[in-house]
C-alpha cells in the first residue's frame with residue numbers, strides 16, 4: 501500500500517469516533533468503500549460480479565492468464581455468459597497492491613488436498629497474507645473457501661494479525677460464509693441458494709449479513725459462530741460422500757446377487773423417506789476432497805472417523821473395482837482384458853460440465869491401461885489440452901471401431917441419446933456396454949449390458 505493511501509485511510513478513521521462507527525454496508529452502498537474478491541475461480545468470479553452490480557469491486561487473481569480472459573468478458577471456468585460481465589462496477593487485476601484500497605475482503609481460493617490426502621492450505625495462507633499486508637483499521641475479511649471447523653480462526657486469523665499488527669474485533673473483523681454453488685447447475689445459481697454467514701462478533705455478523713443479503717435473493721442464515729458455519733459446509737459434502745459410498749457398496753453387493761442396482765433404487769425410491777442417491781465415481785474439487793478436511797480435524801480431536809474414512813475408501817477404490825468388473829465380464833465372453841480395446845465416454849467429473857478436476861475416470865483409464873487394455877477416451881466438453889496436461893491422456897475426436905467394451909462413464913446429454921445402431925457401428929455382437937450412471941437403461945437390449 502502506498503504511504504499516501506495509508507495516510508488517507510488513517511485520517512478517515514480518525515474522523516470517526518470508532519473504526520466501526522459507520523456501517524461498512526452503507527459505505528459500500530454509497531461507494532465510499534470497496535470490496536476486493538481474492539481468487540476469481542468458480543466461486544470468486546460469479547460472486548465478484550454479483551457484488552459489482554451495486555458495489556465497487558476489485559477482482560484479484562494471481563493468474564494473469566485468467567485475468568486476461570476475464571477482462572475480455574470470458575469466464576475461464578466456462579460457467580458465465582459474456583453479458584453477465586456487463587454494466588458492473590468492477591476492475592480485475594493480477595497485481596496484489598491494487599486491493600489495498602478495499603475495505604471488505606472476500607477470500608475464495610482453492611483448498612485442495614496434498615498427495616497424502618491431507619489439507620493443503622498453501623493457497624489459503626498465501627491469499628490471507630496478501631490481504632494481511634494491506635489490512636487497515638475498520639476492514640472486514642470474509643473467507644469463503646471450504647475448510648475444516650476452526651481453520652479460519654486457528655490458521656487465517658493469526659496470519660492476519662501477525663502481518664498487519666492489528667487485532668481482531670478491535671481493529672478489524674472477520675467472518676466465514678461458505679459457498680454452495682454447484683458447477684454446471686443453471687437452476688441453483690449463487691443468488692438463489694440460501695447463504696450461511698457468520699462473524700467474529702455481533703457487529704461483524706450484522707454487517708456481513710447486510711452485505712450478502714443485498715445480493716442473495718434466497719436469503720441469509722446467520723450461524724452462531726464461524727466454526728459452526730465452517731462445519732455446516734464440510735458436512736454437506738461429507739454427507740453426500742457417505743451416501744454415495746453406501747450406494748456404491750450396494751451396487752457391489754447387487755452385482756454379486758445378480759440384480760440391477762438402479763432397478764432396486766427405483767423400487768425403494770417409491771417410499772417417501774428413501775433418499776435418492778445413486779452409485780457412481782466421486783471426483784471433483786468438493787465431495788472427493790472436503791471429507792479429508794473433516795477427517796484430519798476429527799483425528800486431531802482424538803476421534804477415529806471410521807464411517808467417513810471408509811466411505812472415502814469405498815469411493816476412491818471404485819475405479820479399480822470397475823476395472824476388475826470389466827475384466828470379469830470380458831472373461832465371461834471368452835475375451836481377455838489384456839489386448840482388449842475399450843472406449844471410455846466422458847472424463848469430466850460430472851455430466852454437462854467442462855470441469856475435469858479430480859476426475860475418477862482418469863483413475864479408471866489408468867487401471868484398465870495397466871491391465872493391458874488399449875483405451876480410448878472421448879468427451880464433448882472437456883478441453884483436450886487440459887486433459888493432456890492433467891492426466892496425460894489424449895482425447896480422441898470420435899470413436900474408432902472394433903471395441904470390445906464401451907464404458908459410458910459420464911452421463912453427458914450427448915451420450916444419453918445414443919441408440920443401438922451407434923454401438924453396432926463401433927463393435928460386434930459381443931460388445932459389452934458398461935453404463936456407470938444408467939444413462940442408457942433399456943436402450944441397448946442387443947448387447948451385454950451392465951450398470952453400477
Ligand SMILES: NC(=O)c1ccc[n+]([C@@H]2O[C@H](COP(=O)([O-])OP(=O)(O)OC[C@H]3O[C@@H](n4cnc5c(N)ncnc54)[C@H](O)[C@@H]3O)[C@@H](O)[C@H]2O)c1
Pocket residue numbers: 538539540541542543544560561562563566577608609610611623624626627630644645646647678679680681682683785786
Ligand atoms: N467450485 C465450486 O463449485 C465450489 C463450491 C463450493 C465451495 N467451493 C470452495 O471454494 C473455494 C474456491 O474454489 P473454486 O472452485 O472457486 O477454485 P478455483 O480453482 O476455480 O479458483 C480459485 C482461484 O484462486 C486463484 N488463486 C489461488 N491462489 C491465490 C492467491 N494466493 N491469491 C489470489 N488468487 C489465488 C486461482 O488462480 C484461481 O483462479 C475452495 O475452497 C472450494 O472448495 C467451491
